[in-house]
Amino acid sequence: xxxxxxxxxxxxxxxxxxxxxxxxxxxxxxxxxxxxxxxxxxxxxxxxxxxxxxxxxxxxxxxxxxxxxxxxxxxxxxxxxxxxxxxxxxxxxxxxxxxxxxxxxxxxxxxxxxxxxxxxxxxxxxxxxxxxxxxxxxxxxxxxxxxxxxxxxxxxxxxxxxxxxxxxxxxxxxxxxxxxxxxxxxxxxxxxxxxxxxxxxxxxxxxxxxxxxxxxxxxxxxxxxxxxxxxxxx
Amino acid sequence: xxxxxxxxxxxxxxxxxxxxxxxxxxxxxxxxxxxxxxxxxxxxxxxxxxxxxxxxxxxxxxxxxxxxxxxxxxxxxxxxxxxxxxxxxxxxxxxxxxxxxxxxxxxxxxxxxxxxxxxxxxxxxxxxxxxxxxxxxxxxxxxxxxxxxxxxxxxxxxxxxxxxxxxxxxxxxxxxxxxxxxxxxxxxxxxxxxxxxxxxxxxxxxxxxxxxxxxxxxxx
Numbered sequence: 047x048x049x050x051x052x053x054x055x056x057x058x059x060x061x062x063x064x065x066x067x068x069x070x071x072x073x074x075x076x077x078x079x080x081x082x083x084x085x086x087x088x089x090x091x092x093x094x095x096x097x098x099x100x101x102x103x104x105x106x107x108x109x110x111x112x113x114x115x116x117x118x119x120x121x122x123x124x125x126x127x128x129x130x131x132x133x134x135x136x137x138x139x140x141x142x143x144x145x146x147x148x149x150x151x152x153x154x155x156x157x158x159x160x161x162x163x164x165x166x167x168x169x170x171x172x173x174x175x176x177x178x179x180x181x182x183x184x185x186x187x188x189x190x191x192x193x194x195x196x197x198x199x200x201x202x203x204x205x206x207x208x209x210x211x212x213x214x215x216x217x218x219x220x221x222x223x224x225x226x227x228x229x230x231x232x233x234x235x236x237x238x239x240x241x242x243x244x245x246x247x248x249x250x251x252x253x254x255x256x257x258x259x260x261x262x263x264x265x266x267x268x269x270x271x272x273x274x275x276x277x278x279x280x
Numbered sequence: 281x282x283x284x285x286x287x288x289x290x291x292x293x294x295x296x297x298x299x300x301x302x303x304x305x306x307x308x309x310x311x312x313x314x315x316x317x318x319x320x321x322x323x324x325x326x327x328x329x330x331x332x333x334x335x336x337x338x339x340x341x342x343x344x345x346x347x348x349x350x351x352x353x354x355x356x357x358x359x360x361x362x363x364x365x366x367x368x369x370x371x372x373x374x375x376x377x378x379x380x381x382x383x384x385x386x387x388x389x390x391x392x393x394x395x396x397x398x399x400x401x402x403x404x405x406x407x408x409x410x411x412x413x414x415x416x417x418x419x420x421x422x423x424x425x426x427x428x429x430x431x432x433x434x435x436x437x438x439x440x441x442x443x444x445x446x447x448x449x450x451x452x453x454x455x456x457x458x459x460x461x462x463x464x465x466x467x468x469x470x471x472x473x474x475x476x477x478x479x480x481x482x483x484x485x486x487x488x489x490x491x492x493x494x495x496x497x498x499x500x
Contacts, residue, residue, distance in 0.1 A: 048313060056332045058359070060342050083414040087282050088483050094417035102329060102363045104290045104413045111294050111357050114392060114408040142296065142391050148349040151341070153411075155292075155361050157330040190344035207342045209359075212309035212335050213386075215319060217328035218425045219432055229431035230423050230471070236434055237468045240461055248450040251457065259442055264435065277286055277421040277473060277481045 048211050052220035054101070055160040055169070056211045059204055060108065061188040062149040075187035076150040080107050082184050095275035096176040099169060099223050103156035105184075113142045152188055154204075159222050166208075170201035223274065224267040231271045235262050283413050286421020287474055288329060289371065291362040292411040295390040296355035299338050305358065305389050306335060312386075321379035327371065329363040329425045333386065358390060365424040372406055373399065421481070422471045430467035437464060 049056050063076045071078065083105050086092060094100050158169050174181060174197040181200065185191045194203045219226070239258050243251055262270065283290050297305060312318045322328065338353040364371045375383050376396045383396040394401035420428065441460045445453045461468075476482045 048309075054330070056330070056361075058332070058334050058361070060336075062342060062344060062348050080414055084282075086415045088487075090484055091481075092415065092417040095419075100417065101419050102285070102288060102290075103417050104292070104361075105415045106292065106411055106413045108294070108411065111296060111355070112409045113296060114405070143354040145296070145353045145355055147341070147353075148351055149341075153292075155332075157363065188344075189348040203344070206344050209334050209336055209340070209342070211332045212306060213312055213333045215322055215328065215331045217322065217326065218330060218428045221432065223419055226428055226431070227420065229435040230420055230427065232438065233427070233431040233434040233468070234471055236438060237470050240468060248454040252450065252453055255457075264439055264442075272420065272422075274419045275417065275421065279422070279471075279473065 048214055049166075050160070050164045051214045051216040053159055053161050053222070054214075054216050054220035055158050055164070055166055056214040057154070057156045057158060057166055057169075057204075058209045058211060059154040059207045060151040060209060061154070061185060061191070061204075061207045062151055063107070063187050064189055065149070066187070076107050076109070076152075079152055079184050079187050083107075086180075091275045091277070093177045093180040095273070097173045098176065099159040099172070100274070101157045101159065101218070101223060101226075103154065103158075106153050108147070108151040108153050110147050111145055113144050149189070152184065159220065161222070166205065167201040170204050171197035174200040224271070227272045227274065228264070228267050232262055232264060234272075282416045284476065285416040285418035287365045287424050288363050288416075288418045288421070289366070289368060290413045290416045291360070291364070291368070291371070291406075292413060293360040293406055293409050294411060295358050295360075295387065295393070295409050297335070297358055297390050299354075299356045301389040302335060302337060302356045305386075308385055308388075309333060309335075318382070321382045325364075325374055325378055326426050326429075327365040327374065327424070329365075329428070331360070331362040331364075334359040334361070355391065358387075363418075365426075369403075372403060376402060422473060427469075427471055430469075433467045434464055 063079060066075050067073065068075065068078045073081070094103055158166075160166055160169055185194070185203075188207075190203060190206070194200050221229075235258070239254075243254050246254070322331070336357045336359065338351070338356045340356075341351045341353075343350055362371070376399055380396040384393075387393045387396075392405070394405050396402045423431070437460060441456060445456050448456070473481075
């Protein structure tokens with residue numbers, strides 16, 4: 047399946063937003079969704095920090111596709127230059143058409159760790175359990191979400207809104223997120239250790255190293271480590 | 281708008297494809313998937329965390345409720361999502377300079393794709409078709425893709441070293457320790473926040489400064 051690369055999964059969700067208006071605010075549902083998502087940027091950190099195994103994810107609202115009409119680089123574009131006899135009506139006829147979507151779509155695109163099963167449902171159930179109020183605050187404006195009552199319902203709904211990737215490229219790695227965060231913590235700490243322990247007698251260096259390994263507890267994923275979304279250093 | 285989360289930039293690009301050439305694009309992606317050596321160029325662009333291409337047929341926009349109107353579109357669409365480190369220009373230019381043929385292959389059948397060389401028309405094409413992200417979350421805003429990859433190496437080599445030197449003499453320990461540092465020269469290095477780690481972090485810090493009386497409230 048092309049959504050899967052190793053243990054990493056590319057989730058692409060387009061949920062159609064209803065055309066209604068939020069009565070007391072007099073704004074369209076799509077703009078309300080936009081406003082809530084922008085509000086998440088004002089919080090101490092993203093609600094997605096609480097969703098296990100999320101490497102990176104994004105939300106936006108798709109109002110319409112774009113149609114631009116710059117000169118193209120296709121073969122026919124070039125041939126038209128060689129044939130000055132191509133009539134004006136034919137030249138105009140190759141202008142791109144203008145598509146208009148009938149619904150606006152909430153786009154949720156995430157790169158997550160799912161493990162060897164390749165099943166996205168457990169991730170989605172975990173997302174519901176972690177941030178149900180935030181999920182409801184934005185998806186309530188989407189078609190079909192009224193029927194979502196629990197984690198299984200959410201997982202099923204999102205999978206109905208999901209689109210398969212044609213190609214998924216993992217340029218990083220597909221380890222579980224706690225493994226990645228622990229490794230980043232270790233890398234940061236060991237870089238500091240190497241700088242701070244230069245030129246010491248071997249016995250001292252060795253003792254410091256033992257203390258260092260005890261402190262960083264490399265096999266303990268829970269702590270000490272970097273918490274998801276950590277953006278400041280002490 | 282929040283296209284930036286720490287050291288990652290979120291790019292979303294939507295481009296139209298004629299419905300009758302969608303199969304060609306799908307064949308190209310299928311061939312790339314079956315033959316990973318074709319992605320070697322992408323791998324050299326080590327600034328990428330994750331990237332994906334999604335083709336939506338003109339009748340394939342999700343339809344989840346009977347009351348939702350069905351789309352009636354002339355074109356199919358290709359969505360491209362990327363998470364990369366560095367600036368927009370660095371990323372788009374690195375595509376042009378590192379893998380122009382691969383890029384042309386993936387976008388070849390998209391309407392009015394100008395090819396990746398020369399730069400200016402390509403920049404205009406991407407910018408015109410790019411959609412801004414409203415909320416972008418990154419689990420490791422302090423790290424680049426290379427940091428994530430090298431952290432795995434550092435951890436593995438550190439554990440190997442620890443296991444191999446527990447019973448060794450001091451001389452051996454010192455020799456192996458120096459070897460470890462030499463081996464890890466490309467992988468070690470401190471990670472620090474970028475000037476704007478994320479829009480949310482920026483907002484939080486700005487609010488804090490305002491509360492501390494260091495900012496004029498009217499400019500908040």
